[in-house]
Amino acid sequence: MLTSSLASSVSRRRFLRWSQAAMAAVGAAPLFGRSAEAATPASAAASVDYYEKLNVRKLINARGTFTGLTAAVMPPQVQRAVAEAALHPVHLEELQTNAGAYIAKKLRCEGAMVTCGASAALSLATAACIQSANNCLPMNIPQDIGTAKFPKNEVIVQKSHRYEYDHAMFLCGIKIVEVTTLEDYKRAFTPNTVMTNFFNSTRSGQIDQQQWLEIAHQHNVPCHLDAAADMPPIENLWKYTGMGFDLVAFSGGKGIRGPQNAGLLLGKKSLIDLAAQNNNPHMGVGRGMKVAKEQIVGMVAAVDWILEQTDEGMEHEYIRRANVVLHALKDIPTIQSTFFTEPIANHVPILMLTYDPAVVGIKPEDVLTKLRALNPSIELASGRDNTIGVSTWMLQPGEELIVARELHKVLRSAKA
Numbered sequence: 357m358l359t360s361s362l363a364s365s366v367s368r369r370r371f372l373r374w375s376q377a378a379m380a381a382v383g384a385a386p387l388f389g390r391s392a393e394a395a396t397p398a399s400a401a402a403s404v405d406y407y408e409k410l411n412v413r414k415l416i417n418a419r420g421t422f423t424g425l426t427a428a429v430m431p432p433q434v435q436r437a438v439a440e441a442a443l444h445p446v447h448l449e450e451l452q453t454n455a456g457a458y459i460a461k462k463l464r465c466e467g468a469m470v471t472c473g474a475s476a477a478l479s480l481a482t483a484a485c486i487q488s489a490n491n492c493l494p495m496n497i498p499q500d501i502g503t504a505k506f507p508k509n510e511v512i513v514q515k516s517h518r519y520e521y522d523h524a525m526f527l528c529g530i531k532i533v534e535v536t537t538l539e540d541y542k543r544a545f546t547p548n549t550v551m552t553n554f555f556n557s558t559r560s561g562q563i564d565q566q567q568w569l570e571i572a573h574q575h576n577v578p579c580h581l582d583a584a585a586d587m588p589p590i591e592n593l594w595k596y597t598g599m600g601f602d603l604v605a606f607s608g609g610k611g612i613r614g615p616q617n618a619g620l621l622l623g624k625k626s627l628i629d630l631a632a633q634n635n636n637p638h639m640g641v642g643r644g645m646k647v648a649k650e651q652i653v654g655m656v657a658a659v660d661w662i663l664e665q666t667d668e669g670m671e672h673e674y675i676r677r678a679n680v681v682l683h684a685l686k687d688i689p690t691i692q693s694t695f696f697t698e699p700i701a702n703h704v705p706i707l708m709l710t711y712d713p714a715v716v717g718i719k720p721e722d723v724l725t726k727l728r729a730l731n732p733s734i735e736l737a738s739g740r741d742n743t744i745g746v747s748t749w750m751l752q753p754g755e756e757l758i759v760a761r762e763l764h765k766v767l768r769s770a771k772a
């Protein structure tokens with residue numbers, strides 16, 4: 357060693373003292389030999405409660421993964437992944453590429469990309485299919501699409517699959533060609549067809565998935581499937597790409613329990629690569645749909661998390677929580693309960709409570725209003741047809757006790 361050992365140990369100690377003080381001041385983790393807990397900036401972040409500062413009530417979500425309720429509740433390991441990602445800048449494209457490859461492997465498909473939601477995934481899927489059909493650059497979308505230069509701009513959709521997310525395709529400059537019968541569908545393909553879109557959970561329409569795929573593929577047209585809310589079951593994360601759908605969108609902020617502004621586009625590698633050209637940091641329709649490093653890492657962590665779960669384990673827990681609520685309400689006169697599960701999207705059991713409002717003294721819709729007015733606010737599912745729905749899958753540990761207590765209080769005190 358050239359420096360004296362004393363000088364070196366003093367300066368090292370000084371550096372350590374400085375760095376520890378600096379780290380403490382900014383609430384960051386030590387750079388070297390970090391312990392798992394020390395690396396979590398949560399302790400520093402917890403010193404300011406911005407919801408409180410902004411006079412925003414927190415809520416207990418017994419309703420579901422609604423955008424207006426800030427979508428899914430992230431499990432602790434996903435929250436930690438998001439917080440850790442914030443500690444360091446990275447090369448965004450490197451992160452996107454490696455995250456995509458990791459997710460594709462885990463979800464058994466050729467290619468994957470983290471988007472800022474299922475709606476963004478649909479836009480980027482459309483852009484990829486336009487590029488593929490027209491052999492054009494992202495910059496030609498949407499301004500040159502539909503002109504003599506790049507004429508291919510048609511997307512085939514079943515009439516009953518038209519939905520509010522059509523806007524995600526329209527912003528790429530496409531036209532929708534509606535079909536109803538199988539014969540319509542066969543006739544709808546033209547040299548200008550760029551893709552088809554299938555709205556998975558609608559269950560309406562005369563053409564099923566297999567027929568849909570088969571005919572499109574006879575024309576070499578890629579098929580996109582919108583499966584945004586269609587997990588659980590967990591196997592759906594690879595079922596649809598396995599069936600042959602070229603591109604499949606999932607929302608990250610629903611059952612997968614990732615960040616609200618994250619989603620997945622899964623499918624054929626060649627199309628995912630084109631979709632990536634339209635996504636940030638590149639200039640294309642996806643430039644305004646930026647996914648931050650925190651969301652990308654959070655989405656990867658959410659994929660890891662969901663693959664550690666089982667459908668049976670999750671369902672068991674949702675029913676256990678519902679039974680806690682039900683048990684607390686057993687002295688409410690005329691109360692009856694049943695479980696309701698949507699067949700495809702948001703496929704989880706919801707506790708449905710009915711009672712005679714004349715006996716109990718309050719209408720279900722007024723119960724919802726009263727619980728919403730609390731602080732923290734409690735959001736329950738629809739009170740239509742004298743029913744109160746309790747959706748337990750987005751509750752955080754122990755919140756079922758609060759829902760049970762407050763629901764009991766409101767129902768019990770109505771006649772008092």
Ligand SMILES: *Cc1c(COP(=O)(O)O)cnc(C)c1O
Nearest residue numbers: 473474475521584585607608619
């Ligand atoms: C929720 C949903 C979307 C949008 O998902 P985001 O991740 O919020 O963008 C798209 N399609 C369907 C069918 C949905 O249910």
